[in-house]
Structures are given as structure tokens and as C-alpha cells.
Amino acid sequence: MIEILLLNFLFLLLPVLTFLIFFEDRLPTRHHKFIYILLSTASMFLCMAYPIKLEVGFIFDLRFVPFLILALYNGYKTVFPLYVVLNIYRFFISGEGIIQSFLFSTVIFLVVPLFTKKYIQLNSRNKVLYAAAAAFFTMFLYLLTLSFQVPINQEFWELTLYAIITYSIAIMIITTLIEKIIANMKARETFIYSEKLNIVSELSASVAHEIRNPLTVTNGFLQLLNTSKTISMEEKKYIEYSLLELERAEKIVSDFLVFAKPQSNNMVYSNFKEEIEYVTNIMTPYANMHQVAIQVNFNNSLYKTFDKNQIQQCLINLYKNGIEAMKKDGGTLYIDVSERKKKIFIQIGDTGTGMTSEEIAHLGKPYYSTKKEGTGLGMLMVYSTISKVKGKIEVESEVGQGTTFLITIPV
Structure with a gap:
């Protein structure tokens, strides 16, 4: 039993190691989901092919670990192929528990991806804990349904305890490895981008x-x-x-x-209030030309040292891009400056045309622009300036709904 359990765990590690060794740096990001589906399907298939056969007549394996992980990280579209393969192969294996497996996998397929958007916004530690909690509760419910078909005795409760612990530990280990890989990929991208800047x-x-x-x-x-x-x-x-x-x-x-290093004679120690007011004042006439209203909400008492000219030019570029995204029908440009946990948050949002996920991914790259007449140097300057103050930029956008830039600057 221990040997088969370890073999199942090896099957769970196989997709992680295969992706890390063969695919991490060799494929564009847009192809990663296909690789996730392929490797997770192979892992699940192998787990089901080598199950632990229990004396009570049921079989036990770790097939739901890759199923749960893919459901949490990627949602309905990505986990659907696994759902189909799981149930077809389970029907082919036959034996006791087919109906329970189908009902249980259906519940996971319908419920777990509902939490994908919230899950991917968590930090690494919470992702591991939430994944373990998901494994714990789903396995508990699954074994609870089986209790109606088998005699409930001490052996059953022991098996239930072992199964829940095994699933929770397995999913914690795999999720930890996945988060490490994601963190390393982001760190490498940040380093390469910083070197370019x-x-x-x-x-x-x-x-x-x-x-x-x-x-x-x-x-x-x-x-x-x-x-x-x-x-x-x-x-x-x-x-x-x-x-x-x-x-x-x-x-x-x-x-x-403006890509030059910050100049000492331009350095200021400010909470961004003066810079926001200055940029708002000079951009208001341009906004009025395009029927755009500017709304500013300032609530920050934290100070930061930075090159005043570069930050002002950075804000001008973001204001200008937001206004031009609404120049056809007009709209509102929202600027919100706040503080939280020793960090300054500058949020600049518009109600304009919005961007696709591919356009967002290319923002900040030299000579890439969503405007026909644009050079792309404006957004490159924005990312460069924020990088110099150790900040980061997050972009949320939806086509036809608008775009929001969230700048986080540590103090």
C-alpha cells in the first residue's frame, strides 16, 4: 500500500518536474495552459491506473489532486478536459464507486472554479493553505457519501483519516512547488526587465x-x-x-x-500631493478638450524620496493615455492616492476603450503602443520611473469598460 501511495505521489510530481525542466523557458506564456492540461491529465490518468485496492471493495488514488489544483488555478475551461477524461476512464475501470466518483467530480467541477479569481489573488502562503482546506473538505464530503454504502466501523474511520491527511499533505506539497516555480519565473522576468531598463x-x-x-x-x-x-x-x-x-x-x-538616472537637483521628499495637483492642473485643459472629467481623491500621509521631474512626467503619460482612451465619447478619469501598510497606492482609472490581456502583457516594452501614432516610449518611461522607486505596476482592463493602473510604492 505504501509503495503504491508513493508511486501516486511520484505521478503528481511528474507534471511539475516536466514543466520545470522542458517547458518553463522554451514556450510562450500563451501555450502554458495547453501544457498544464496535458501534464495534469497524464498525472491523473497514471494515478487512476495504479490505485490502492481496499478490502472494503473500493479503490483509492490521488486522482483528484491535479483535478483540484487545475480547477483552483485556471477555472472551468482548463479543468473541463480533465473532468471528461476522469469520468470516461473511471467508467472504463468499472467496479464499485463509479456513481460516487462521477457525482463528486461534477461537484468539484461546478463549485471549485467559482473561487479561481479570488484564489489567484492570494499570496503564496494563503494559496497553499486554501488548497489544503479545499482538499480536506472535498475528500471529507466524498468519504461521507461512501459511508452510506459500506459498514461504518473503526477501520472505515481510520481509512477516512488517512485519506484526508494524505490528500491535504499531497496538495500542500504540490502547491508549494508550483508557487515556487511561479515566484522564480516572476523574479527572473523582473530581473531581466530591470537589466533592460x-x-x-x-x-x-x-x-x-x-x-x-x-x-x-x-x-x-x-x-x-x-x-x-x-x-x-x-x-x-x-x-x-x-x-x-x-x-x-x-x-x-x-x-x-527621461530614462536617465534620477538627478540630485530634482530629488524631493514628498507625499505626492504637490505632484498630483500639478499634473491635474496642467492636464485639465487637455481633458476638457475631449469631454473628460478628472476626479481626484487624495488620502496619503506617507513620504517618499524621488526625482520630481520623472514622477511628474510619469503621471502626465498615464493621465494622457487615460484621456485619449476616452476621447471618442468622453468619460471620467479617476485618480486615487492612498496609504496602507507602509505603502503608497496611486490608482489611475478611466472609462475608455480598455485593453485585451495580450495588450496588457506587452505594456512597457520598447516601441509597443496601442495607439497608431505612438512610439511606446511613454509607457516604457512609466515602468522605468516606478522601477527606480522600487514600486510595481498592476493593470486591470476590460475591453469597452476601461483600464485601471495601480501603482504600489513601498516607503
Whole structure:
């Protein structure tokens, strides 16, 4: 019995190890769900193929561990294939308990994914505890239904206790490993992204200054040439086009300059009140042009040291993006600044067009923009600035409903 139980546990570890060794860094994120389904199905199938046969006539295995985990982490669409495979293979195995297995798996399939959204928002420790609690209660209910078909004696209660403990411990171990893998993936992504931002920061200042000087000279000569009376109107038109392109190039160079390291003469110790008021005042006329109302709620007493110019430009970019997302029909731009547990929370939300999950995933990458005329440097600057104050950005968006940026800055 112990050997088969350990074999079942090995089958549970197999998907985790396989994903970690072969798929973690080799497949795009969008393909991960397919791999989760495939590996979890294989794990569940193997657990059912090598069950523990009890003297009371029933079989016991750890098939519901991958089923529960996938239901908690990914919801209905991902766990549905497991639900189908589980019941088809259980019917093929036959024997006592087919009806109970079908009813129990159906209850898990219908109920557990209802908590997926709340579950994935928990921290790692709570995820492990909640998964263990889910295993405990589901196995207790399952064994309770079996008690109506078998004689209730001391042996039955011993088996029940062992089964509940085994499932709880197994799901705690697997969930802990999954959380470690997720944490490592996020840490690696954060490190790589930070390194990219550091390179941009180091190169941008020197390159931008070198480019700006000849741009300024060229702009000056073209403006002088444009005032000449010896050139035709058609030639003046070409000069005006050249000046417009130079102005656009100057804007891109200015965007690069904000990636420079924070300057000591710009550093302030502030609670963001002055910066929010300044950006709100200068962006209000632009918002009025697009029938957008700006609502600000400020409730923060925590202070932080930062580069004032960079933070103001960061907020301007977020305000501007929110306003432009509502320029067709107008709307409201919400700004909420609050504090909680030694952290400053800046929430900027709009009621605009919203974004898809793929668009959100690409935010902050160089030259990626959801606007046709955008360069993507604005959002790259936003992520770079928040990274410099050790903060993080979370984005919630729904197409047609709007977008909310939540900036968390530790003090």
C-alpha cells in the first residue's frame, strides 16, 4: 500500500518536474495552459491506473489532486478536459464507486472554479493553505457519501483519516512547488526587465544629448532658410515638413532623456500631493478638450524620496493615455492616492476603450503602443520611473469598460 501511495505521489510530481525542466523557458506564456492540461491529465490518468485496492471493495488514488489544483488555478475551461477524461476512464475501470466518483467530480467541477479569481489573488502562503482546506473538505464530503454504502466501523474511520491527511499533505506539497516555480519565473522576468531598463537608462542620456545638438543646429538653419525670400512656395513647404519631422525627432529624444538616472537637483521628499495637483492642473485643459472629467481623491500621509521631474512626467503619460482612451465619447478619469501598510497606492482609472490581456502583457516594452501614432516610449518611461522607486505596476482592463493602473510604492 505504501509503495503504491508513493508511486501516486511520484505521478503528481511528474507534471511539475516536466514543466520545470522542458517547458518553463522554451514556450510562450500563451501555450502554458495547453501544457498544464496535458501534464495534469497524464498525472491523473497514471494515478487512476495504479490505485490502492481496499478490502472494503473500493479503490483509492490521488486522482483528484491535479483535478483540484487545475480547477483552483485556471477555472472551468482548463479543468473541463480533465473532468471528461476522469469520468470516461473511471467508467472504463468499472467496479464499485463509479456513481460516487462521477457525482463528486461534477461537484468539484461546478463549485471549485467559482473561487479561481479570488484564489489567484492570494499570496503564496494563503494559496497553499486554501488548497489544503479545499482538499480536506472535498475528500471529507466524498468519504461521507461512501459511508452510506459500506459498514461504518473503526477501520472505515481510520481509512477516512488517512485519506484526508494524505490528500491535504499531497496538495500542500504540490502547491508549494508550483508557487515556487511561479515566484522564480516572476523574479527572473523582473530581473531581466530591470537589466533592460538599466541599459536604456545608461545609454539614453549620452545618446540623446549627442543627437539633440545637431538637431538643434539643423532646426535653426531650416528656420532661417524658411524666412528667405529667394525660395519658392513649394520649397518652403518642404522646409516646413522638415521642421515638423525635426520636432517629432526632438520629442523622441526628450522621451529618451527621461530614462536617465534620477538627478540630485530634482530629488524631493514628498507625499505626492504637490505632484498630483500639478499634473491635474496642467492636464485639465487637455481633458476638457475631449469631454473628460478628472476626479481626484487624495488620502496619503506617507513620504517618499524621488526625482520630481520623472514622477511628474510619469503621471502626465498615464493621465494622457487615460484621456485619449476616452476621447471618442468622453468619460471620467479617476485618480486615487492612498496609504496602507507602509505603502503608497496611486490608482489611475478611466472609462475608455480598455485593453485585451495580450495588450496588457506587452505594456512597457520598447516601441509597443496601442495607439497608431505612438512610439511606446511613454509607457516604457512609466515602468522605468516606478522601477527606480522600487514600486510595481498592476493593470486591470476590460475591453469597452476601461483600464485601471495601480501603482504600489513601498516607503
